Amino acid sequence: xxxxxxxxxxxxxxxxxxxxxxxxxxxxxxxxxxxxxxxxxxxxxxxxxxxxxxxxxxxxxxxxxxxxxxxxxxxxxxxxxxxxxxxxxxxxxxxxxxxxxxxxxxxxxxxxxxxxxxxxxxxxxxxxxxxxxxxxxxxxxxxxxxxxxxxxxxxxxxxxxxxxxxxxxxxxxxxxxxxxxxxxxxxxxxxxxxxxxxxxxxxxxxxxxxxxxxxxxxxxxxxxxxxxxxxxxxxxxxxxxxxxxxxxxxxxxxxxxxxxxxxxxxxxxxxxxxxxxxxxxxxxxxxxxxxxxxxxxxxxxxxxxxxxxxxxxxxxxxxxxxxxxxxxxxxxxxxxxxxxxxxxxxxxxxxxxxxxxxxxxxxxxxxxxxxxxxxx
Numbered sequence: 001x002x003x004x005x006x007x008x009x010x011x012x013x014x015x016x017x018x019x020x021x022x023x024x025x026x027x028x029x030x031x032x033x034x035x036x037x038x039x040x041x042x043x044x045x046x047x048x049x050x051x052x053x054x055x056x057x058x059x060x061x062x063x064x065x066x067x068x069x070x071x072x073x074x075x076x077x078x079x080x081x082x083x084x085x086x087x088x089x090x091x092x093x094x095x096x097x098x099x100x101x102x103x104x105x106x107x108x109x110x111x112x113x114x115x116x117x118x119x120x121x122x123x124x125x126x127x128x129x130x131x132x133x134x135x136x137x138x139x140x141x142x143x144x145x146x147x148x149x150x151x152x153x154x155x156x157x158x159x160x161x162x163x164x165x166x167x168x169x170x171x172x173x174x175x176x177x178x179x180x181x182x183x184x185x186x187x188x189x190x191x192x193x194x195x196x197x198x199x200x201x202x203x204x205x206x207x208x209x210x211x212x213x214x215x216x217x218x219x220x221x222x223x224x225x226x227x228x229x230x231x232x233x234x235x236x237x238x239x240x241x242x243x244x245x246x247x248x249x250x251x252x253x254x255x256x257x258x259x260x261x262x263x264x265x266x267x268x269x270x271x272x273x274x275x276x277x278x279x280x281x282x283x284x285x286x287x288x289x290x291x292x293x294x295x296x297x298x299x300x301x302x303x304x305x306x307x308x309x310x311x312x313x314x315x316x317x318x319x320x321x322x323x324x325x326x327x328x329x330x331x332x333x334x335x336x337x338x339x340x341x342x343x344x345x346x347x348x349x350x351x352x353x354x355x356x357x358x359x360x361x362x363x364x365x366x367x368x369x370x371x372x373x374x375x376x
Contacts, residue, residue, distance in 0.1 A: 010104060012090025014050050020073040023054040023147075030145060037151075044153040051075045051093060051107055054149070063156070076103050076152065080134070081125045103138055110140035110150055117141075120157070124327065131327075131351070133344065135161035162221075174217075177210045180252065205250045212247070212282070219279055220345045223353065230273045230353050237268040237302040237310070244281045245300060253286060256294030266304030272374055276349050280358075281310060283342035284370045288314035291368065308376050313369040318362040326360065343370075350374075 015023075027046060028034050034055065037044055043060035045053050053071050061068055064079055077085040077092030088094030093104040102121025109117040118139045124131050137155040142148060184203040191199060222228040238261075245259045281300075288298045292314045299313040318326065327347045343358075350358040356374040 010090075010093035010098065010108060011050065012088070012094050014052060014090065015048065015073075017073045020048070020052055020054055023048055024072055026146065027055045027149075033145070040153055042153050042155045044151065045071075045076070045079075047076075047107065047150040047152055049111065049148050051104075051111075051150075053079060060154075063154075076107070077101070077123065080123055081127075083124050083126050083131055103136070106138045106140040107150055107152060110142050111148065114142050122161075131347075133327075134158055174210065174213050177206060177213060181206045181210060202250060208247070209251060216279060216283070216345070219276070219349070223345070223348050228276075228349070228353055230276065232271050232273050235270055235272055235274045235277070237270055237304070237308065238264050240274065240277055240281065241300045241302060241310070244278055244285055247278075247282060248285050248289065251286070251289070253289045257289055257292050258297040259285065259289075259300065260297050261300045263301035263303065265302070267376075268302070268304070270304070270308045270374060270376055272354055276353060277310075277372075277374075280346045280349050280354070280372060281312065283346045284312040284372075287342045288312050288368070288370075291316050291318075304376070306376075308374045310372040310374075311369055313367060315367040317364045318368055323362055327358075346370075346372075 033046075034057075037046065037055060037057045038059075040057055040059065043063040044057050045060055046055040048054050052073050052075055056068055056071060061071075064071065066079065071079045075085070075092035077098070082092065084095050084097040085092040087096075088098065092098070093101075093108075098104050101123070102119040103123065106117040106119050106121075109115065116139065118137065121136050121138055123134050123136065125134055134156065135158045137157050139153045139155075141151050143151065181203060184199055184206060188196060188199055188203075219228060241261050241264070245261060248254055249259055285298060285300070292298060293316070296315045299311075301311050301313075303309045303311075326343050347358045350356045350372055354374055356372060358370065358372055360368060360370045362368040
């Protein structure tokens, strides 16, 4: 696969819709072009030199749930309803989030070098029910027909990526935790009597972590299928923070770090699903612990001044590459397979099931803060 082309330099120029429609008519009137396009086993489109759609097959229309006349003149990210495309001067391909987008890189590389380009991309799209991450394998290839055109096809590999993420989580995190439980049990057989009570307690906590990891994988799979049940009830925000803090204070990843509840202001009683909220905050705390160095602290808090907001803060700032893609399912700074699904899972559950929002800020001066805002 070719090196990414900086998409911050992607041309913003577009052709007017009337000219795009003329290009469309010229393509469909050319013998065999539309027949070949329909023969693709996956959704496919033809783009002009401005990366605008000038033809597409019916598979693409069904994939997008749009009519062909709706997508003519759009760029791919706009047709997919990517949540970032409107933030650039020229739409899809011109925002800071596009700099690592495989869709735009594939098209630009094919256009500029005249080669077939195949790569993977994750696009976060707006569905009307919240945002959703779609993993794609995309292919771009150039050809000439009264001007340079690009055939661009997509293959939805979301299920494959989802399985890879969940398998990674279970085979790495779950097995590591199980190994820790086994190690503690083995140590009990040769341990002096006075040390056994503490070790038994740690073994219990490790077993608790193991159950928590398995429940997290189950909840994420159910959330993505739309099968996650919400059981809202009156809940004390202070107790939620204490439960989450107690769960992770003895976690291996917290070694040498401190978890502190610093602020609980305003009415503490809210109505929400306590188990799902603990799952969200637990994911954020674990990520904060992993991002922190020994001696640093993770701060938890709650404010209720007209809206209920939980926050998780750590002292480290995120690198720019992480900030741009922090909520992507398959994105991770640790592994090409992708272990970093905590923030993705937290956002999915918060926005789709708890009716709230998850946002963050990060800077060298103030560290990183994730905020979970919920309806009271």
